[in-house]
Amino acid sequence: MKKTLALVLCILLVSAVFVSCGKKEAPATVETKTEAAPVATAAPAAPAPAAKPAASDFHVGVVTGTVSQSEDDLRGAERLIEEYGSVSTGGIIQHVTYPDNFMDEAETTISVISGLADDPKMKAIIVNQAIPGTTEAFRRVKERRPDIITIAGEAHEDPNVIQTSADLAVNNDFVARGYLIIRTAHELGCDTFVHISFPRHMSYETMSRRVAIMRATCEELGMKFVLETAPDPTSDVGVAGAQQYILEKVPAWIESYGKNAAFFCTNDAHTEPLLKQLLAYGGYFIEADLPSPLMGYPGALGIDLSAEAGNFSAILKKVEASVVAKGGAGRFGTWAYSYGYTSTAGLGQHAINVLKGESELLKLSDLMKAYGKYTAGAKWNGSFYTDVNTGVRARNHVLIYQDTYMMGKGYMGNADLVVPEKYFSIK
Known part of the structure; x- marks a missing residue:
């Protein structure tokens, strides 16, 4: 009888422990889902917000033309480096340029862009201007690194083309x-x-x-x-x-x-x-x-x-x-304010905001917030691109303009x- 009673008490004690543990675990599961929500938007999970993301968190690739072809675009990249530092000096911005004669050097252009995916810390690539070859470069990036966010600034390729590989495309309206x-x-x-x-x-x-x-x-x-x-x-x-x-x-x-x-x-x-x-x-x-x-x-x-x-x-x-x-x-x-400069800097800032979990990639107000950082006092307008043949509105392509x-x-x-x-x- 004593042995039976002891066995019953033991079973009850173990059950109580499991019930107690279950009550403690439930809130943790809810919190985990809440914290993971940004990942569903294709942005990698970010650490606790800081004034500036540390180099150990992620890198952002920025591709522009050279000074001779698109100086403003390049200066926007320099602004990002000024704020966040270059990868070579322990910062997060990796800036490269495509050739001036990009139409005759398509493979070089594609290699310059897609090569950024070799960096294991690379989490976003912005190309401004997104000249021909950007779609193919982004396709190669996605094949190897689907976690990298691809952003095309002032895409030269047709909308229905760039939309297939860019997570976000932005053109002047x-x-x-x-x-x-x-x-x-x-x-x-x-x-x-x-x-x-x-x-x-x-x-x-x-x-x-x-x-x-x-x-x-x-x-x-x-x-x-x-x-x-x-x-x-x-x-x-x-x-x-x-x-x-x-x-x-x-x-x-x-x-x-x-x-x-x-x-x-x-x-x-x-x-x-x-x-x-x-x-x-x-x-x-x-x-x-491209006004400036x-x-x-x-x-x-x-x-x-x-x-x-x-x-x-x-x-x-x-x-x-x-x-x-x-x-x-x-x-x-x-x-x-320069469109080329603002697009490079603004899209870079937008990518950083997304990676830090502070913005949504395809939310128009979040995009305008990033652009507005560099254009105090100027008014912008814009909307999502609508295909003139089908009437279908793209979810990942935005048209914008400044006064x-x-x-x-x-x-x-x-x-x-x-x-x-x-x-x-x-x-």
């Missing part, structure tokens, strides 16, 4: 801007709009669709629309040859189309010579393809902005003063305007 640039030119009294490009760029859906919208807007507003062709800087003539062509052609274009014509070019390398000649011969320039007070203006104006480096308020003030001094007030515009600033006049209020719905169906 070629739909809204196709309308807004023409509308601004019309408001300023322009009667002609001259679009300068070359076949490679016109093969991109983003640019060809924007041209169609620009043409349609000109027709509606009673303006003349002109297409001009210039050499591709990535061709045999190179950057120097392409720029020389613009220098030589602008005087004849002004003679043909008049001083009330607004000019627009799709390539960064063409911008400086275009601005230089328009300042000398007349004409309007609403904003660059640094895009072409320093060279065209012959001003040194080294003392103002990184301070866009000071940069804009100095550029504006020089434009006004040369008689360009109300004729030359930009975005107050236009005309030198000697101020902001044009474009970020607050509603673009007529009919322009979103033009292709």
Whole structure:
């Protein structure tokens, strides 16, 4: 009887222990699920938030063009290195550049991007501008390292292509801007709009669709629309040859189309010579393809902005003063903050925020928060890309734009305007 009683008591004691343990484990399970929630968004789990992530946590790869082709993009990478340090010195940013002649060196471009995945600490790769080959590079990255977040800034490849391998793609809003640039030119009294490009760029859906919208807007507003062709800087003539062509052609274009014509070019390398000649011969320039007070203006104006480096308020003030001094007030515009610079820095910051568990990769307000860090006081607008053929809205592709600033006049209020719905169906 005593043995039986002892056995019963023992069983009851063991049961109580298990019940007690079960009650203690339940809250821990709930907490684990809560902490793991960010992983479901494709972002790796992050340690406790800190002022700056330690190098031991993760690395972020940033790929840009060189100074000669896209200086602003590269300066954005330098800003990230300034804030977070480079991998070589114990920081988290690994910056590399793709070749200037990337169309003829596609495999090199792909290798530069995909090679970042060799770093076991690499957790995000941003390419700005995401030139042709980025999709294939991201595909190779994902094959080896599906944990790496891939982000394409200003994608050159068609939307339905880059969307297949980029976790997030961001472009300037070629739909809204196709309308807004023409509308601004019309408001300023322009009667002609001259679009300068070359076949490679016109093969991109983003640019060809924007041209169609620009043409349609000109027709509606009673303006003349002109297409001009210039050499591709990535061709045999190179950057120097392409720029020389613009220098030589602008005087004849002004003679043909008049001083009330607004000019627009799709390539960064063409911008400086275009601005230089328009300042000398007349004409309007609403904003660059990838707007910035640094895009072409320093060279065209012959001003040194080294003392103002990184301070866009000071940069804009100095550029504006020089434009006004040369008689360009109300004729030359930009975005107050560089799009290329902001995209590199902003997308890098967004990736860091996501990796730290502070933002969601595909949440528009979180993306704007990262961009806003570098553009205090400037207004942005944007939306998710919608396919013009199917009407399907992409979940991982965002179009954005900043308000236009005309030198000697101020902001044009474009970020607050509603673009007529009919322009979103033009292709």
